[in-house]
Amino acid sequence: MANLQDIVYKVSIRSIVGPRDKAITNLQTDSRLAGPGTLFIAVKGTHVDGHQYISAVIEAGAIAIVCEDLPGNLQEGITYIQVEDSAASAGVIAHNFYGQPSEKLRLVGVTGTNGKTTIATLLYKLFSELGYKCGLLSTVQNHIGDRIVAATHTTPDALHLNALLRDMVDEGCTHVFMETSSHAIHQHRVAGLRYTGGIFSNITQDHLDYHKTFDEYIRVKKSFFDSLPSDAFAISNADDKRGAVMLQNTNAKKYFYSLKTLAEFKGRILENNLTGLVMTINDQEVHFRLIGEFNAYNLLAVYGAAICLGQDRNEILRVLSTLSGAEGRFDYVVSPKEKIIGIVDYAHTPDALINVLTTIQKLRKGHEKIITVMGAGGDRDKTKRPLMGAAAAEYSDRVIITSDNPRTEDPEQIIRDVEAGLNTAAKRKYISITDRKEAIRTALNLAGPEDILLIAGKGHEKYQEIKGVKYPFDDKQVLLEFFELLDK
Ligand SMILES: CC(=O)N[C@H]1[C@@H](OP(=O)(O)OP(=O)(O)OC[C@H]2O[C@@H](n3ccc(=O)[nH]c3=O)[C@H](O)[C@@H]2O)O[C@H](CO)[C@@H](O)[C@@H]1O[C@H](C)C(=O)N[C@@H](C)C(=O)N[C@H](CCC(=O)O)C(=O)O
Numbered sequence: 264m265a266n267l268q269d270i271v272y273k274v275s276i277r278s279i280v281g282p283r284d285k286a287i288t289n290l291q292t293d294s295r296l297a298g299p300g301t302l303f304i305a306v307k308g309t310h311v312d313g314h315q316y317i318s319a320v321i322e323a324g325a326i327a328i329v330c331e332d333l334p335g336n337l338q339e340g341i342t343y344i345q346v347e348d349s350a351a352s353a354g355v356i357a358h359n360f361y362g363q364p365s366e367k368l369r370l371v372g373v374t375g376t377n378g379k380t381t382i383a384t385l386l387y388k389l390f391s392e393l394g395y396k397c398g399l400l401s402t403v404q405n406h407i408g409d410r411i412v413a414a415t416h417t418t419p420d421a422l423h424l425n426a427l428l429r430d431m432v433d434e435g436c437t438h439v440f441m442e443t444s445s446h447a448i449h450q451h452r453v454a455g456l457r458y459t460g461g462i463f464s465n466i467t468q469d470h471l472d473y474h475k476t477f478d479e480y481i482r483v484k485k486s487f488f489d490s491l492p493s494d495a496f497a498i499s500n501a502d503d504k505r506g507a508v509m510l511q512n513t514n515a516k517k518y519f520y521s522l523k524t525l526a527e528f529k530g531r532i533l534e535n536n537l538t539g540l541v542m543t544i545n546d547q548e549v550h551f552r553l554i555g556e557f558n559a560y561n562l563l564a565v566y567g568a569a570i571c572l573g574q575d576r577n578e579i580l581r582v583l584s585t586l587s588g589a590e591g592r593f594d595y596v597v598s599p600k601e602k603i604i605g606i607v608d609y610a611h612t613p614d615a616l617i618n619v620l621t622t623i624q625k626l627r628k629g630h631e632k633i634i635t636v637m638g639a640g641g642d643r644d645k646t647k648r649p650l651m652g653a654a655a656a657e658y659s660d661r662v663i664i665t666s667d668n669p670r671t672e673d674p675e676q677i678i679r680d681v682e683a684g685l686n687t688a689a690k691r692k693y694i695s696i697t698d699r700k701e702a703i704r705t706a707l708n709l710a711g712p713e714d715i716l717l718i719a720g721k722g723h724e725k726y727q728e729i730k731g732v733k734y735p736f737d738d739k740q741v742l743l744e745f746f747e748l749l750d751k
């Protein structure tokens with residue numbers, strides 16, 4: 264419960280009609296969840312305009328409305344607060360409603376196209392091992408200390424986000440590591456939060472369905488760093504083409520990590536194979552269990568953030584060297600008899616596919632075939648599909664194009680969109696099989712001893728969404744089942 268006047272602190276208000284002194288017991292942006300004592304925030308979404316539900320929520324018992332456009336018929340006793348931007352206000356209001364939890368935490372946001380889950384999860388594991396009670400908000404799952412709360416989004420909406428942060432404060436968490444997706448930044452899900460630090464991983468093509476142009480996607484990500492306060496830290500990847508631009512206008516203290524150029528956090532890879540990485544970080548040599556060059560970047564980002572958060576460098580490296588990565592990220596299993604290597608990876612962008620496949624190419628001894636099973640998600644960026652097909656074909660010996668999460672789209676059409684990226688040579692080494700389980704079975708049938716099977720796109724996901732229905736599906740489980748059959 265909170266008083267309306269306190270809740271609208273720092274909200275940029277255009278006008279208020281009705282009483283200001285009221286106890287709010289429920290905060291909602293979804294009319295279906297409104298009831299007595301509710302403050303309803305009407306948000307203009309991508310599908311509907313929340314303003315159309317204002318009379319319905321009042322009927323359900325709502326006592327205050329935050330909106331951009333005042334309704335024609337104002338009701339007696341109801342408070343109407345007109346704002347410039349409802350979505351941005353929702354962030355600030357939720358932060359106030361839940362007692363400004365981010366002010367009581369060291370909150371670190373991770374943004375970028377690939378690597379967010381890995382970096383945030385490694386930070387969570389590192390700080391937990393170092394003895395802190397921590398929170399994690401990630402694509403795979405959310406953690407409040409040891410307690411797991413299922414994740415619906417990479418970054419939850421402002422209301423759930425602040426409620427989760429409140430729970431973290433109440434349960435004694437001191438540090439919270441959160442993925443901050445470009446959707447979340449654009450939709451102001453993170454408005455009002457006080458970040459202690461921000462980390463940039465990289466930016467390559469994804470989400471052009473939503474952000475329309477690459478420049479707009481860059482601008483949105485950059486706006487996260489622009490809004491960091493001067494006592495925060497901002498860590499960026501010096502080897503990414505946009506790494507410097509990201510921090511151009513930030514007030515935060517700037518730091519860079521790099522494998523190629525001078526930087527505050529400088530790494531050098533000495534060994535890179537299937538047992539892990541040996542690298543120096545600021546001249547200290549360490550062995551890590553994570554695999555591949557892209558994880559060297561993730562480790563540098565984590566190391567940099569831990570230093571900025573005041574940890575001892577030897578302690579950081581000691582713990583980091585013991586950690587494994589996040590579920591479904593370069594997750595690999597070996598079949599007992601034939602020693603076929605199965606790798607489940609969440610690569611769902613052209614760049615992530617190139618990274619994971621070139622990593623595999625560098626790690627193989629030479630004679631092993633690389634067989635890739637991949638697809639692309641429905642209701643998402645269509646322009647990335649042919650690029651993903653081309654990437655998979657270029658770096659694999661065989662490709663099986665299959666379904667990812669078709670969502671509401673026709674799975675066959677998505678496969679055709681992926682196929683469109685294949686050139687004549689690539690067309691000779693691919694087949695398409697719509698059913699994902701069949702695709703994985705076929706890939707295994709094609710594999711000989713020690714060959715490498717990459718199953719890309721779904722990582723940790725435990726379902727497959729087809730025509731709006733989520734069916735249980737787990738790439739790693741399917742792979743393990745087939746491995747068992749194979750070795751019988
Ligand atoms: C495209 C997108 O991001 N959509 C998000 C957005 O929905 P929307 O704008 O379509 O909402 P809408 O349906 O038009 O409704 C507008 C408003 O009316 C309200 N409403 C709606 C119906 C009703 O009966 N009553 C009512 O009050 C809604 O609660 C909402 O406040 O706001 C919703 C509430 O916050 C989100 O759940 C929803 O995420 C959808 C489900 C989604 O799939 N988002 C993905 C793309 C996403 O956000 N992904 C990123 C990760 C991307 C990455 O980096 O890989 C993430 O952070 O997870």
Ligand SMILES: Nc1ncnc2c1ncn2[C@@H]1O[C@H](COP(=O)(O)OP(=O)(O)OP(=O)(O)O)[C@@H](O)[C@H]1O
Nearest residue numbers: 376377378379380381402557592608609610615619
């Ligand atoms: N630093 C990196 N650079 C490029 N590719 C990476 C990097 N880290 C991980 N990847 C690849 O991208 C995939 C996704 O990694 P991860 O889940 O950590 O990213 P994410 O940014 O959280 O993705 P999402 O946007 O879906 O939340 C991994 O499975 C791996 O193939």
Ligand SMILES: N[C@H](CCC[C@H](N)C(=O)O)C(=O)O
Nearest residue numbers: 611639640643667668720721
């Ligand atoms: N956070 C990403 C995940 C994509 C995962 C992939 N399996 C797909 O369904 O496209 C998105 O919502 O675009």
Ligand SMILES: [Mg+2]
Nearest residue numbers: 379380402417
């Ligand atoms: Mg993620």
